[in-house]
Amino acid sequence: MGKRVTQKSIAMECGVSTATVSYALRNSARIPLKTRNRIAAVAKKLGYQPDPSLASLASRRSSKKGSPFSASVAVIHPNPKDSRPSRLFDLHCHHFKAKMNELGCSVTDFYIDSGRYRPERLAQILRTRGIKGILLGWGKWPDYIKRFPWSEFAVISTVRTDLGSSIDKVSMNHFHALDDVFQQLDNLPYNRYGVILHDDCPEITIKHILGAYYANHYERPSLKSLPPYCFNMGEPPERLAQWYQKHKPEVIISHRVIDPKIFARAGISVPDEVQLVVLEIDEESSIQYSGVYSGAEMGRTIAVSLARKIRSDEVYVGSRNGKLTFVSGTWREGETLRLPKKNSNE
Amino acid sequence: MNMKTLAEHCGVSIATVSYALRDDKRISETVRLHIRKKARELGYRTNSLGSSLVAYRQDVRQRPTQSTVAVLFENPPHARRTVLFQPHLASFRQSIERYGYKVEEIYLDNMEITTAEFAQSLHDKGIRGIVLAWGLWSTRLKDFPWNEFTVVSAERNEIHPALDRISMNHFSATDECFLRLSTLGAKRIGLICHDDLPLRVKKNIVGAYLMNAHSNEHSITDIPPYFYNLAEPADHFAKWFKQYRLDALLSHRLIDLNFFHKAGLHFPEDAHYAVIEIDDDGTGPESGVTLNEELGRVLADTIAGKLHYDESVDPASEGNLILVDGHWKAGTTTN
Structure with missing residues (x-):
């Protein structure tokens, strides 16, 4: 048996430095494609076998010394820092950055509102900074961003942002959240649950919520399913009042937080006449809602997904179908749902 | 906790500990067992990343061994779920090799050692990564020390809530099939599933089916899904199909077309037929x-990425669910 083929032996055979071999085998854009292909061919010829343990150790080595991080990533925000979508994204972004740092990656924010960067220019800046991964923020994206070379970077977004099929997505698991809600409601004497959807949320999310709503009704034949209500931000309360009067839900399951004033003006009194549960809560609020909170898990999951994607881009070339990672939220009991008093014997 | 402190606890040299943990015959069996017991009690674990480096030392003659990922099967090689998993195992093997790992298949069905011994045997082989294949999982691995490994499950099973699971996106596949059948003009679409499908999968398929049935005011929402047993005769199913006067059928998995022929059904003459999860090589009609x-x-990609960042299972947090979208394949069972 001969000696193990190392990157050093490939470098000698090719007449380049070991650093060049290392970059080339990680498919780095720093090395011209022609050189990358040549080095890959020599590696194959010599029977080079990568050792994933070494790659893993090496990726952590530099951060321990306190010298530069192993990878840099960017968060691109389409709207200004103080816009509503950017502020809503803040919580997730905060946990994302903390986890990214833990994994040895540095994070830089880019705000691209008011046409600050052309896509080509932005790509150039990211390349120069050695940025390999991108997280897409919340908000409205300008049309010209389609020209950005997404396939050059490892990109993750939430389901709210849809810029291309190769981009991996992370989402709260609304289906599972609704399962949790139904389980909580099983303990209560109510049979009529009405669901409120928001017209500004992605179609796929609406489908998941409705799917879980009907699947849980299918499992509980004693419940009566009601037609869902689709809520538009800023609409007058009359239509909501009509829906409420017509179907008389005992429990309202709202996808997101709705201003309590709107319920009051629609004649819906929470929790005296109707119980309220919110399916996805990721903002601070003066009311303690009963419902599912997304918490830190979303940002953390985005971080590990992006880090893994950077790693797989080093090994694979070519685009793949995007995948979807679901994060479970946590049920928290608040003041908008009255649970029966606990049995004192328990 | 490192080898040095373990050696101090046992009152032996570091070299002795090192040999003992590698089960080297140079150390007497009594001492070996004693040191291993102590290591377990004190929660000492070999850093297999570190061990892999040792083989690169110039004074060590042993060649570095190739890192291995274990694929665990609950059921024997001929069991239905093991067989169904084979095409996915083949593509997994091909992909994981590019990261530098080789694959070891382990069948648990006739294993007679305890979970602790099993975990130790994986450590001894330097295995850190585990993929759980398809199977009807028992509670065999209930006490398995998941936190000592990096684990990904290939389906939505209930083995441990902290494990990351990867699955086909059954919800979007059902949605897509329903849409295709509707576009073909189908009005009364029935759903048939194997009766042994995992609970979560069932809920997603039934949910996506009912959501579509409800989304159109004119759609029919009173057709109950049919749950099919692999060995059952066709008459019960035929009765259900007639009762609801179906013009299209949606099936979770492939069902032998002879079953439908026995029920007097031919696709697409009598009804359109689509499968949510075509799980063989896809060469059928x-x-x-x-x-x-x-x-x-x-x-x-997932297990290699997790191993790269040394993410072992955190029993206190809930695992993620990663969903993979499939592609529509137009066969001859729809027009």
Whole structure:
């Protein structure tokens, strides 16, 4: 048996430095494609076998010394820092950055509102900074961003942002959240649950919520399913009042937080006449809602997904179908749902 | 906790500990067992990343061994779920090799050692990564020390809530099939599933089916899904199909077309037929959604990424669910 083929032996055979071999085998854009292909061919010829343990150790080595991080990533925000979508994204972004740092990656924010960067220019800046991964923020994206070379970077977004099929997505698991809600409601004497959807949320999310709503009704034949209500931000309360009067839900399951004033003006009194549960809560609020909170898990999951994607881009070339990672939220009991008093014997 | 402190606790040299943990015959069996017991009690674990480096030392003659990922099967090689998993195992193997790992298949069905011994045997082989294949999982691994390994499950099972699971996106596949059948003009679409499908999968398929049935005011919402047993005769199913006067049928998995022939049904003459999860090589006549190599590839990317960042299972947090979309394949069972 001969000696193990190392990157050093490939470098000698090719007449380049070991650093060049290392970059080339990680498919780095720093090395011209022609050189990358040549080095890959020599590696194959010599029977080079990568050792994933070494790659893993090496990726952590530099951060321990306190010298530069192993990878840099960017968060691109389409709207200004103080816009509503950017502020809503803040919580997730905060946990994302903390986890990214833990994994040895540095994070830089880019705000691209008011046409600050052309896509080509932005790509150039990211390349120069050695940025390999991108997280897409919340908000409205300008049309010209389609020209950005997404396939050059490892990109993750939430389901709210849809810029291309190769981009991996992370989402709260609304289906599972609704399962949790139904389980909580099983303990209560109510049979009529009405669901409120928001017209500004992605179609796929609406489908998941409705799917879980009907699947849980299918499992509980004693419940009566009601037609869902689709809520538009800023609409007058009359239509909501009509829906409420017509179907008389005992429990309202709202996808997101709705201003309590709107319920009051629609004649819906929470929790005296109707119980309220919110399916996805990721903002601070003066009311303690009963419902599912997304918490830190979303940002953390985005971080590990992006880090893994950077790693797989080093090994694979070519685009793949995007995948979807679901994060479970946590049920928290608040003041908008009255649970029966606990049995004192328990 | 390192080898030095363990050696101090045992009152032996570091070299003795090192040999003992590698089960080297140079150390007497009594001492070996004693040191291993102590290591377990004190929670000492070999850092297999570190061990892999040792083989690169110039004074060590042993060649570095190739890192291995274990694929665990609950059921024997001929069991239905093991067989169904084979195409995904093949694409997993191909993808994981590019990261530098080799694959070891382990069948648990006739294993007679305890979970602690099993975990130790994996450590002894330097295995850190585990993929759980398809199977009817028992509670065999209930006490398995998940936190000592990096684990990904290839389906939505209930083995441990902290494990990351990768699955076909059954919800979007059902949605796509329903839409295709509707576009073909089908008005009364029935759903048939195997009765042994995992609970979560069942809920997603039934949910996506009912959501579509409800989304159109004119759609029929009173057709109950049919749950099919692999060995049952066709008459019960035929009765259900007639009772609801179906013009299209949606099936979770492939069902032998002879079953439908026995029920007097031919596709697409009598009804359109689509399969939500075509789980063989996709060369049959069925229309439906197929995963091809995606599942194996995502499995490989995920476990390799987790191993790279040394993410072992955190029993206190809930695992993620990663969903893979399939592609629509137009067969001859739809027009």
